[in-house]
Amino acid sequence: MARNTDSRSRMVHAAGELFRQRGYHATAFSDVVEESGAPRGSIYFHFPGGKQELARETTARAADEIEDMVHQAASQAHDPASLIQALAEIQVQRLEASGYCSGCAIATMVLELAPQDEELSAEFDKVFTRWRTALVDHLRSWSVSAQHAVALADLIMAVFEGALVLSRTARSSEPFWNTIKTLITTVGFLVAEPQP
Numbered sequence: 001m002a003r004n005t006d007s008r009s010r011m012v013h014a015a016g017e018l019f020r021q022r023g024y025h026a027t028a029f030s031d032v033v034e035e036s037g038a039p040r041g042s043i044y045f046h047f048p049g050g051k052q053e054l055a056r057e058t059t060a061r062a063a064d065e066i067e068d069m070v071h072q073a074a075s076q077a078h079d080p081a082s083l084i085q086a087l088a089e090i091q092v093q094r095l096e097a098s099g100y101c102s103g104c105a106i107a108t109m110v111l112e113l114a115p116q117d118e119e120l121s122a123e124f125d126k127v128f129t130r131w132r133t134a135l136v137d138h139l140r141s142w143s144v145s146a147q148h149a150v151a152l153a154d155l156i157m158a159v160f161e162g163a164l165v166l167s168r169t170a171r172s173s174e175p176f177w178n179t180i181k182t183l184i185t186t187v188g189f190l191v192a193e194p195q196p
Contacts, residue, residue, distance in 0.1 A: 059120065071134065088160075100168050
């Protein structure tokens, strides 16, 4: 049974940030304890399944975070282009605030662990599925067909992931915004085309 305590929650949050910035293999339990301020020895109490259990928890939290981010952006949007703009503003604020250290909540772990770790790969896929579903639901509300909405959601996810990598590498938000502006223009054309 999961133990819902403040120290456990702090450890999940700290691990998420460390995995996001350093990756899975470069993050030790001692780093998580130090970053979270949790008592030493508490990590195995809260996560008897070890580092993989902690990674599963942080991945589940990432799915919640990404889904919330899409809904927050959609609340400020009136069409697909403004949804992308609002999502980009949220992402770039987080990126800049982290000193270009934090990108996608799971991308670093995906690159390290998928497809070798089948259990965590399945968890990563759940995150992208929830992200896609949230995007599709909002795109459909603006009369984008089901087929186009799925393809467009995948395009948005792929472009955002790549744009974050470019900006982390350059330590500048300029590559991010250049890429997102092109995406917005492209989406404008795609949405304007007659749909079957």
